[in-house]
Amino acid sequence: MSQILALAGGVGGAKLALGFARILPPDRLTVVVNTADDDVFHGLHVSPDLDTVMYTLGGSVNPETGWGRAGDSFNSLETLGRLGAETWFKLGDRDLAVHILRTQLLREGHTLSEVTRHLCERFGVRHAVVPMTDHPVRTVVDTDEGAMSFQHYFVRRRCEPRVREIRFNGAERAAPSPWFEFALERATAIVICPSNPFLSVAPILAIPGVRDRIIELDVPKVAVSPIVAGKAIKGPAAKLIQELTGEPAGCVAVARQYRGLCTHMVIDRSDGAFASEIARLGMKVEVAQTIMETEEDKIALARSLLALLGPGG
């Protein structure tokens, strides 16, 4: 039986994960989520990407932002601000409950995998949404304004500083989470979701052994470009390509990040002209509608990926 192992970051990854979840039974999909942008706010452990995927698959994500809870209030955060705390990271009251419980369970000795499973069950998420690791890995962004945490760069500074290097502190001591490990052993296909290659996918691949094991797997491996017509659907991927590689932002630059790792690359219809250039990198190229606005778009993209992956998909 085919087993899809999807690597995901936040909003873009969650969209494609939802597409898969709508057409695959729970025992055929594992979504491994980046945790290097986890952070601590007000003493609470926040896992933004895990929550985005969990809320999306559980049907409670804020449809306007793609992250956070639908219809949330911000009374607690408002009070925290009044008490002198920094409130640039927006945490709603319903969202806070998740961070409060996660922090409590982690302090009691549960692993992030166990906590995530408990939360997913309670939110009605039937597919496996798992952290990439139970170890602390933290993205540090070296910029022209100095080194800063991912959330500081991403939320507080709105990706404005020019990035010189991205580090994943702790990655060298991390190991894949148990469910990630299990999925790696059984995967019949790997899907890299249209997430940021440098900030969302790279930390997963930075866990010792993960990149090599994926390379060695004799299964189709497809990446979906998060860059369409030279622009990122969301976030700083396009800007980072220019700052980190010097190349123009585009699906070709994304493909170059996955060269030697992926067997297939899916690019957007509007980027069809780049297909041959990517093919020269040694990947099969498929053109699809990759912009996912409606649930139908997400399902359609998931279906075309399964078709592309063949019997393993």
Added chain:
Amino acid sequence: MSQILALAGGVGGAKLALGFARILPPDRLTVVVNTADDDVFHGLHVSPDLDTVMYTLGGSVNPETGWGRAGDSFNSLETLGRLGAETWFKLGDRDLAVHILRTQLLREGHTLSEVTRHLCERFGVRHAVVPMTDHPVRTVVDTDEGAMSFQHYFVRRRCEPRVREIRFNGAERAAPSPWFEFALERATAIVICPSNPFLSVAPILAIPGVRDRIIELDVPKVAVSPIVAGKAIKGPAAKLIQELTGEPAGCVAVARQYRGLCTHMVIDRSDGAFASEIARLGMKVEVAQTIMETEEDKIALARSLLALLGPGG
């Protein structure tokens, strides 16, 4: 200059503290608050009595309950319930922010005194509202249903179990908080607020040295009965008198708890008939309107106490 040291529990103590705060400058009043009913909910340190006094003096207490924040929402708690957490202890979203910040600051190594001072400043509380101790003291109620935490007895079981004994775990290793210590050294009068003698005032007096030092202080010491016409204004004081002393609930039984400690006892007008019986216990008795519904009531009671205390008040 006179210095009032008031010992307080939650709602009743907060009412009288507000009366004093309205007529005394900040440097003439210290409200020492019971912390033995502090507890941990969802991994967060909750100090119910401190918060009740702080919210009351800061003008943000829920006027309908006497505790919690005015106009609070309960979205976070609702989500915690959905996630499987117990939600019998009602924590509003604005209230939660206080517990989140307190927990964070305590974890960072600040004392409860320091955290309380920070919170009070932010809430605009100008008078000293201080914890009785920075050490963990926890009330355990031994009942016919077994031993339980104070909040379990008080909130979850609504004071229904029959109480055999009340213990203050950790009290023997506790010391007065620095501001309590300071106030003890300078007090020209002691006021025991109309709080529960067994659950709110006893833990303060159980801190090693506190009872003896108050006895030795050559200043007027007045207790206000929380029992009026045989009934507690709020909470289980009347029921506890019967269960723990076998006496009928009344201001005489309260006076007996403070015998040898207080020089004066203030009872409600409706209890004037008991004045001579209390006088026989060795205390001067004053009759006043002790039921505090309006702010005027609170100020009036504070004023009559100051008059009673003479030059020290």
